[in-house]
Amino acid sequence: MADRLDIQKTYKMYVGGAFIRSESGHYYPLTGKGGKLTANICLATRKDFRDAVTKARGAQEKWAGRSAYNRGQILYRIAEMMEGRKDQFIAELVREGLTKKQAEKETLATIDRVVYFAGWTDKYTQLFSTVNPVQSSHFNFSLPEPMGVVVVMAPEKPSLLGLVSSILPAIVGGNTVIALASTGAPLSALTFSEILHSSDVPGGVINILTGKTEDLAEHFSTHMDVNAVVYAREDESMLHQIQENATGNLKRVYHVWYKDWYSDEVDNPYAIADLQETKTTWHPVGI
């Protein structure tokens, strides 16, 4: 067959269930071998981020209000859809410099991780709740509740596994997320958003931005309607800055870092608990 000219894809960010370009029109070129252009990637701005927070906040209560069983099925659906399109993920990771074997390993590990966390939606509450035997005549219990809107700064590498592993604990627990994808390898994150779009994840629950940490970290950590920041990168001085900025509204800041994102320690429900508040209720007994 004669060489067919490919149809190239325009990669867009994913906010509020829609595929969008940056409002600024700014972009950065992603280049492959020999400096050849792979794709033009959106450079998210403060405005893009603020819009994403509005969408995430708007979606949060409903997402948390869905039954745990339903959230579990939706997350499992993500794995099903990824499984069907794994070749595309592999191809994209290869375009970003991985070997075929590495790309395959990362894609399959990501799918497995989704399945693992999907199974936690209707279990972590049992694990992290207590009934407290108080002295007075009250039925006293403590339950985890989602913190709200969580910003995830995904690791540069592994770009797909790192992103998905750091988003999952937040959304399993009923939070909504604005995630910044790997700057150097954003393609599979953006394709992941197409998976979200077609697997019944409501718009606004996961929002994916592309761009540069140095443009966005300050806005992520100072926004007054963000409840927590998951910083899954290594740069300690940026972490320090984020922690300082988080003081404004006492955002919870978590530094999530694994030497090996494939290891079993990432499969860990305590990461879900980190993004939960504990509510204690005193219910009267007797009268």
Add this chain to the structure above:
Amino acid sequence: MLKETELKRPNRLNFTGGWNYDPAPESASNVKLKETYQHFINGKFTEPEEGKYFATLNPATEEKLADVADGSAADVDAAVKAARNGYNKYWSKLSGRDRARYIYRIARMIQERAREFAIIESLDGGKPIRESRDVDVPLSAAYFFYYAGWADKLEYAFPNRNPKPVGVAGQIIPWNFPLMMAAWKIAPALAAGNTVVLKPAETTPLTCLKLAEIIQEADLPPGVVNFVTGAGATGSEIVSHPDIDKVAFTGSTKVGKMIHKSVAGTNKKLTLELGGKAANIVMDDAPLDQAVEGIVNGIFFNQGHVCCAGSRLFVQEGVADTVRDKLIDRMESLIVGDPLDKNTDIGAINSQKQLQTINNYLELGLNEGGEIYQSSCPIPDKGYWVAPTLIGNVSQSHRIVQEEIFGPVLTIQTFRTPAEVIEKANNTPYGLSGGVWTDKGSKIFNLTSQLRAGVVWANTYNKFDPTSPFGGYKESGIGREGGLHGLSAYLKF
């Protein structure tokens, strides 16, 4: 400000009927206070390095109770060194079972000396003896008793994790529940295997220093518990000391944020228990007399010096007038005065500074157009006092509705639907606590599950228990104290 006589209607709760309460003071004769108190470092009372002292007053009489050491950077450093040494040499080498035995001893000794502690708490802090005797001191002992039992069971608390003590904890506590806050801080820290340097508030250091005596008598190894007294500057020395592994603070959101900023970029673990502006919601089917008692307990308990106080009252429209009238009648019957008198409902404001803060808010309330009602109860000539106060004609945007006053001052607003009151209740940067009053269980769960707050009371208010986790959402704090959840603040995994 309105007095009840100007309301031109009879009070239906006129208990006096020609009878008056005779004074019923608790005798302070068996309480022994020294004239001067030093820091408690390495198991010994230790002179402050710079030789400075400050006075702690009885806020009901404005008389000096004792002089207390003013902690400098050198004192804090000595205390942290003692705590590190206590950790390395003794506490980290003990079995959980032995740690438990020491903590049980503390619990029992507090119980043995309970009345003495209650009297000192009321003398130094101004709270009614009824509260210090029935709430503060018994709960303090209970926290030690509860956490003592955890010391040798930690591996069951967090499945599939390997808990380890953090090391040396720096703890800073407020003046509203001095002994109880010390218990909330020290008991879980010791149970989890840490040693502590604790600073009590500058206006209420005495029960802590009495607790130091118990710690000596209980033969705790030197350096395991250290007390450094002083004001904010001493506290900031603790927070910024490089050999502190964990900071635990209870106090205002403003100071909490300063601490949050100062530990940023360090590996110090942090828990904060900060301010609140809690909604207390009365639905139209609530048992109203019970609700009025709960409203009173929610805001006038401990003169309103309570971070989780129910300071914003929301009443459903159909019963708003009834609740307001019943509440005013009840407020009129509250006795303000001598904290040591067993009949006293509302004691002294903790300090002149706090009195000024509250009075500023009352003036602000007037200027903002609030309708202020204050009880006509007699108030002593000396000391710091505020009569129980209710402010109506306010809306969400008023500063007295938004800001924590930390005094016996309650605002009242009305609402029509549950959705409206949830919106109003949650419309604050705080999220510590809330209250719901209704006769219907399903309504309780509907409202409590929507309140964005860490502790929610239904048909009760201001209840605490060592088994029950306490702490806030949003700007009311980070982490929980009490219960199994409270342990994780003092462990690393």
